[in-house]
Amino acid sequence: MTETIRIENNTFIMHCYGALFWKEKSFLIISDVHLGKVSHFRKHGAAVPQSAIHKNFELLSDVIDYFKPDHVCFLGDLFHSSINNEWQLFENWVATINSQILLVIGNHDIISPVKYEALHIKLASEIIIDNFLFTHHPEEREKFYNFSGHIHPAIKLKGSGRQILKLACFFCSKTQMILPAFGEFTGTYTLQPTKEHQVFVIAKDEIFKVNLSE
Amino acid sequence: MNREELYTIAENWFQENNWTPFKFQKDTWKAFLQGKNGLLNAPTGSGKTYALWFPIILNYIKSNSEYQTKHKKGLKAIWITPLRALSDEIRQSADRVSQDLGTQMTVGIRTGDTSTKERASQKKNMPDLLITTPESLQLLLATKGYAKIFKDCTAIVVDEWHELLGTKRGVQMELALSRLKATSKKLRIWGISATIGNLDQAREVLLGTESKALENSVLIKAKLNKKITVKSVIPKKMETFPWRGHLGLHLLEDIIPIINTSKTTLLFTNTRSQCEIWFQKILESHPEFAGEIAMHHGSINKETRLWVEQAIRNSSLKAVVCTSSLDLGVDFAPVETVIQIGGPKGVARFLQRAGRSGHRPGKESVIYFLPTHAIELIEASALQQAVKHTVVEDRMPYLSSYDVLLQYLTTLAISDGFYPNEIYDEVVKTFCYQALTKEEWQWLLNFVVMGSQSLQTYDEYKKVEIEEDGKFKVNNRGIAMRHRFQIGTIVGDANLTVKYQKGGYIGSIEEFFVSKLSPGDIFTFAGRNLEFIRIKDMQVHVRNSNKKTNKVPSWMGGRLTFSAQMSDLLREELYKASANKKLSPELKALKPIFDRQQKESIVPKPNEFLIETFKSRDGYHHIFYPFEGRFVHEAMGSLLGYRISLLAPITFSLAFNDYGFELLSDKEIDMQQVLDNNLFSTDYMLSDLQKSLNATEMARRKFRDIAVISGLVFTGYPNKNIKMKHLQSNSQLLFDVFRDYEADNLLFKQAFTETFEHQLEEGRLRLALERIEKQDIIWKSCSKPTPFSFPIITDRLREKLSSEKLADRIKRMTAILMKK
Secondary structure, X not given: OEEEEEEOOEEEEEEOOOOEEEOOOOEEEXXXXXXOHHHHHHHOOOOOOOHHHHHHHHHHHHHHHXXXXXXXXXXXXXXXXXOOOHHHHXXXXXXXXXXXXXXXXXXXXXXXXXXXXXXXXXXEOOEEEOOEEEOOOOOOOOOOEEEEOOOOEEEEEEEOOOEEEEEEEEEEOOXXXXXXXXXXXXXXXXXXXXXXOEEEEEEOOEEEEOEEEO | OOHHHHHHHHHHHHHHOOOOOOHHHXXXXXXXXXXXXXXXXXXXXXXXXXXXXXXXXXXXXXXXXXXXXXXXXXXXXXXXXXXXXXXXXXXXXXXXXXXXOOOOOOEEEEOOOOOHHHHHHHHHOOOOEEEEOHHHHHHHHOOOOHHHHHOOOOEEEEXXXXXXXXXXXXXXXXXXXXXXXXXXXXXXXXXXXXXXXXXXXXXXXXXXXXXXXXXXXEEEEOOOOOOEEEEEOOOOXXXXXXXXXXXXXXXXXXXXXXXXXXXXXXXXXOOHHHHXXXXXXXXXXXXXXXXXXXXXXXXXXXXXXXXXXXXXXXOOOOEEXXXXXXXXXXXXXXXXXXXXXXXXXXXXXXXXXXXXXXXXXXXXEEEEEEOOOOOXXXXXXXXXXXXXXXXXXXXXXXXXXXXXXXXXXXXXXXXXXXXXXXXXXXXXXXXXOOOOOHHHHHHHHHHHHHOOOOOOOOOOOXXXXXXXXXXXXXXXXXXXXXXXXXXXXXXXXXXXEEEEOOOOEEEEEEHHHHOOOOOOOEEEEOOEEEEEEEEEOOEEEEEEOXXXXXXXXXXXXXXXXXXXXXXXXXXXXXXXXXXXXXXXXHHHHOHHHHHHHHHHOOOOOOOEEEEEEEEEOOEEEEEEEOOOOHHHHHHHHHHHHHHHHHHOOOEEEEEEOOOOEEEEEOOOOOHHHHHXXXXXXXXXXXXXHHHHHHHOOHHHHHHHHHHHHOOOOOOOOOOOOOOOOOOOOOHHHHHHHHHHHOOOOHHHHHHHHHHHHHHHOHHHHHHHHHHHHHOEEEEEEOOOOOOOOHXXXXXXXXXXXXXXXXXXXXXXXXXXXXXX
């Protein structure tokens, strides 16, 4: 269900839902939830199943229950587009959460900051804690280890008998980690690792470190 | 004017042109003027256009005795063509007749190529005769006040109906006709079809099941005895001829003399990429043909295509490499020879292509068949038999296509709105929706209004609204606009426009291919080497390049299957080979291959079913040879794979071709166990097949079209710089969401039914399994790939099936590192 990794002498726990927990700081990191996407489609005449909406909130609550963090930090693209009725559901959900919520603004986050601030959510274009840099877009900055989202990373696995699998993943290098998209109905983009990478794939309710080969 | 006088007008016109009308033409005139509907079975180039234009014009003359001086305005007839490229040709012949008879009738074209200005002026003042496509007709139904446009229409002719039948565009046509029957009281409906196996059914689909229109209809067959000669291009040295491949370039030099000795030659290829490659390669090895050969396929821009078509008529070209884009319509008299490269997979298509040569009545048609790999020579031999006995396949019409119906309902809602009871009565009289229940109808109405089956407070779904008097109507302009764009994409693939950076349209290309290119990459398209610069606003920007490349765009849909009839013939040819009797020249040429096959394994006899197993670097290969065509193999492979996966957890990758199928795994199957458990049994076949569908991805792929047609996925505005407002998604993602949250959705279920009925051909599968049950199963454990197995095991396009836990599989797999 989880997999632990040490980065610069800190402990980070990857959860199979796609969240990352920084143990020392009790800091939960979640990226690319794209709330409101289903409603956005429906508002424009594409009948995506409504039940998918509630699933996002259930998963968020579950993972927060599991780690009971002091802080929940969204690495951007929390909301898919302009405001719609899902915002109300989000407000209701926020009321049930005891942790401090932070949002690093992503390219999709076009809802007014005032709305977030009214819910006591802190907004930032990036966050720096110790040697760690939290951004929406992946970034290489000297002396910092970067956590980001945006990409919705996935990886292709191959096996004997011409087997192929494509799975969402945590994509890590020596200087950065790209988190998978947390949301339902979000899609993925396939990345190709090099020898320097470490990749952890999500397979339903389990998480695995991937073998890399030439 | 009475009927005899009208005939005289027509016959005089024929006489003036030194022609005599055929019997089928006169029969059609008579039936039409009697007010009948019908289906005319006549090949291209037989004068079928005159069979129907004449009575349409004569009917006008009959109703307007002062036709030469006084013009009665308004739409009188619609001519539907599946390919807009054909519309100009049809217009010319229509113009000619109406002018020669001095009727003052006007002829207009309305397709995707028609300018906005022209369309607007048509709307104000419709031409008397309108030539259009099924999509453009739907768009007319999306126009406010459409009923008035069609009020006095007396005829609708659906040309090349066999091409539409068995496609969702055909369903679109059925729906449009159901509406026109109500708006145009004097409407006659006529279809024109090439020869297919199920002509009677074709008529029923066109006119509606148990309808009055069907009662009052005729089937007219043009009996034109045309001699068709099939010649195979047989490799001189079979030893060096490849066992696999689909290009056929090994035999390039063999066709040069054919091209040289004939006036104009058409080379039919099965895919657009194959077309591009052949064109390039001929020019490379024979630069002397420069300027004398051309290329024609559906992705090339319209001007080039028209130019090529005109050049064929002028006999200014030696050869044209083409795809099915030249299958239909357009009369090319100068074409003397046709070459088919690779298996045509269907007799009807092969015959139609053969008919492109010697296009004048009475002339002999010659078609050469060029095999792309050794085993295809068996197909060549079977084709000879098929042509000899005129064995033609059926085109299977769709049933209960909810996606097309949803699209249609939205179409009606954006024009004048509709009342459900009225439309329901029309829809259930069509062939496609004859089994539509009231419950399903209500489901569909709920879907367009609420986007689901129940209303939830926070939901903002918006599409069709119900007005106070119960009329279903779209009032949102954005939704209406998006819907209009979507109508044309019923055969849709995400296509991007290819343009020079400085402007100049070259053609369209699938997004799938472009996504693999990086800036600076060179690819071949429309016979040119192009450098990829960027994608912007659904356009691919390119510049010319002198660099060489082997990247050629691939287009989907290149994979066709054998019909049941063709598969029968194929097996017969194979059995002849195993008996070594009555061998055709093709089979004789294959002797070294058969010898090799016999040495490594066997060439099966009529009472034998062959299974081969061997191990290679790729894993354990298990190959089965039913010789039933790709679709049946797909079904049987999934069924058998599923049944085997129940014995023990295992993962397969499945490959199919027209000869057999392969189950490839990293584990060895215990074949004795397969035989002992009688896994080829027809017991529980249906439920096992259904379960296997869930285990593979076939339905997922079918869902793609359904999602686009029903408006769940928005494909974007073609060539328009309109922002998509975060509305792009893909059908794969959507499929997962439906599977997880709304598995009883009719559209989701449709993906499975369609896979069943149109892809897996359950009926044929049962017959094939029954046949295998009576055969002796010969299991050969081989040391290496056999000639028969080679084309299958090298196939890259594969289906997956697994009964293992994901975690167990991941542990045995690795990620491939990026090449530096």
